[in-house]
Structures are given as structure tokens and as C-alpha cells.
Amino acid sequence: MDTRTLLLEIYQRLLNSYGPRHWWPAETIFEVVIGAILTQNVAWKNVETAIENLKRENRMSFEALASISHQELADLIRSTRYYNQKAARLQEFARLILVEYDGKLENLFQPGVPELRKRLLDIRGIGKETADSIILYAAQKPIFVVDAYTRRTFSRIGLLPMDATYEAMQDLFANHLDEDLYMFQEYHAQIVGHGNRVCLARRPRCFECPLGEYCRKEGDLIGSLCCDEPSSLPD
Numbered sequence: 001m002d003t004r005t006l007l008l009e010i011y012q013r014l015l016n017s018y019g020p021r022h023w024w025p026a027e028t029i030f031e032v033v034i035g036a037i038l039t040q041n042v043a044w045k046n047v048e049t050a051i052e053n054l055k056r057e058n059r060m061s062f063e064a065l066a067s068i069s070h071q072e073l074a075d076l077i078r079s080t081r082y083y084n085q086k087a088a089r090l091q092e093f094a095r096l097i098l099v100e101y102d103g104k105l106e107n108l109f110q111p112g113v114p115e116l117r118k119r120l121l122d123i124r125g126i127g128k129e130t131a132d133s134i135i136l137y138a139a140q141k142p143i144f145v146v147d148a149y150t151r152r153t154f155s156r157i158g159l160l161p162m163d164a165t166y167e168a169m170q171d172l173f174a175n176h177l178d179e180d181l182y183m184f185q186e187y188h189a190q191i192v193g194h195g196n197r198v199c200l201a202r203r204p205r206c207f208e209c210p211l212g213e214y215c216r217k218e219g220d221l222i223g224s225l226c227c228d229e230p231s232s233l234p235d
Contacts, residue, residue, distance in 0.1 A: 003159070003172075003176045004176040004177065006159070006214070007159075007172075007173065007176055007177060008177070009214075010157070010211060010214065011183070011186075011187050011190065013210045013211055014187075014190035014191070014193075014194055014210060014211070015186065015190060016210070017210035018190060018193055018194070020186060021186065021189040021190060021193060023137065023185055023186070023188075023189040024133075024137040024138075024185075025044075026137075029105055029138040029139075030060065030061070030062075030105060031051065031060065032133075032134070032137050032138040033093075033105065033134055033138050034051065034054070034060070034090065035047055035051060036130050036133045036134050036137070036138070037086065037089060037090060037093065037125065037126070037130060038050055038051070038077060038080045038086055038090075039080075040082075040086070040127070040130060041081055041082065042079075042080045042081045042082075046079040046080050046081070047079075047080055049079040050076065050077040050078075050079050050080045053076040053077065053079075054076055054077070057076060059073070059076065062094040062095075062097050062098050062103050063094075063098065063103070065090050065091055065093075065094035066091060066094040066095045066098055068091075070084075070087055070088065070091065073087040073090065073091065074086075074087040077090075085125070086125075088125075089124065089125035089126075092123075092124060092125070093123060093125070093126075096123065105138065105139075108139075109138070109139040109141075112141075113135060113141050113142070113143050116135055116139060116141070117131055117132070117135060117143070120134060120135070128166050129145060129146070129147055129166070132144075132145040132146075132170075133145050136181075136184060136185055136188070137185065140181060141181070142179040142180060142181045142184050143170075143174075143184065144170055144173040144174050144177070144184050144187070144188065145184075145188045146166060146169035146170050146173070146188075147191075147192065148195075149191050149192050149194070149195030149196065149199070150169050150188075150191050150195075151164055151169060152195055152199055152201065153191060153194060153195055153199045153211070154169070154172065156199065156204075156215050156216060157211065157214045157215055157216065158214075158216045159172060160172060173187070194210075194211075198210075199211075
């Protein structure tokens with residue numbers, strides 16, 4: 001079976017097993033961006049707590065984030081780990097959007113994917129996964145987001161080495177699938193859900209895995225070999 005066919009079959013298996021996930025869990029594109037920044041290195045439930053705090057205090061706008069004191073903002077997002085650093089990043093990002101883009105994310109999102117990605121990566125505190133998540137879910141432009149769940153699942157299937165770089169993982173999908181915004185959003189969401197519930201780092205639940213026939217199982221050893229830090233994106 002060629003790689004494209006296999007990737008499409010895996011996608012369909014995941015979709016049939018878990019159903020559409022309708023990601024990203026947010027009410028606005030602003031909330032998607034804030035969530036993408038806050039979710040670095042922390043579980044999504046902690047981000048939800050922080051976002052609820054920001055909403056309660058009417059701080060869900062670039063103007064509010066830029067004007068609030070650093071300490072007050074850090075206290076509101078304390079649940080997200082590294083909250084002092086993230087507070088600084090949020091304020092820097094908010095001020096950049098206000099000064100350079102007239103306070104509108106739509107202005108930031110106008111360029112094509114390559115230029116937009118480069119601009120996002122130039123912003124302090126935004127890495128590859130965060131930038132790509134913003135592009136895919138907030139800007140609504142097709143780019144494939146990958147993470148530790150991707151590495152774990154697809155190394156077990158045999159399509160990636162365990163030490164695959166972010167670029168190598170992304171290329172696996174970009175080089176074999178047509179650019180399809182909905183599919184890229186849904187496929188990434190399916191991988192995260194699968195990795196978080198079934199294809200676990202230790203003691204994977206192979207008995208209920210919809211991808212079992214593709215997996216290169218190694219008995220109990222697989223749990224100790226595939227122990228990446230999980231993605232912190234919402235599940």
C-alpha cells in the first residue's frame with residue numbers, strides 16, 4: 001500500500017471510530033490564538049480555567065491584555081504553568097497586534113501560509129506547533145499541525161522514526177495529502193484524541209485500537225520505547 005493510501009485509510013479509521021471532533025474548542029479566533037499560546041506545556045483543562053478567568057474579568061481583548069498589569073494577568077492564568085512567562089508573551093503579542101495590525105487578527109492573517117508562518121515564528125514565545133495551530137484553526141489556512149502524539153502513533157505504525165523532527169513529521173502529511181483545510185483540522189484532532197485515549201505513551205490500550213492492523217507492535221516494550229511528552233493541545 002502506498003503512503004498516501006495508508007494515510008487516508010488511517011484518517012478514515014480514526015474518523016469512523018471517534019466521530020468528527022469539530023476542533024478547536026473556542027468561541028472566536030481571538031480565543032483560539034490565546035488558547036494556542038497558553039496551552040504550551042500544559043493540559044488543556046488548565047487552559048480552560050485560565051480562559052474562564054480572563055472572561056470573568058473582561059480581559060479577553062488585545063486592549064485589555066495590553067493594559068492589565070503583568071502580575072494581575074499572571075494571576076489569572078496561573079493554572080497554565082510558566083504563567084509569568086506566558087503573561088509576558090500574551091502582553092507582547094497583544095501590543096504587537098495593536099501597533100502593527102490595527103488591533104485586528106484579520107490583518108495579521110492576510111498573507112499566504114509561508115509568509116504568515118514566518119511572521120508568527122518571528123514573534124517571541126511562538127514556536128512551530130503554536131504557529132501552525134494558529135494558522136490552521138484561527139487563520140483557517142491549510143497547514144498540517146504535528147506533535148508528540150503524531151510521532152508516537154506514526155512511529156508505531158512504521159511511517160516515522162521515533163526521533164523524527166517536526167519538519168519530517170509535517171512533511172509526511174504535506175507531501176502525500178492534498179491541501180484540505182477541514183481534513184487537516186480533523187486529522188490532527190483525531191491524532192491527538194487517539195494518542196490521549198488509546199495510543200498512550202505507557203501501557204497503550206492496543207485491545208481497543210482502530211489502527212491495530214497497521215501497528216508494528218513490540219509487546220509490553222512499546223510502552224517504554226514510546227514515551228514522548230504528550231501534546232498540550234486541547235482534547
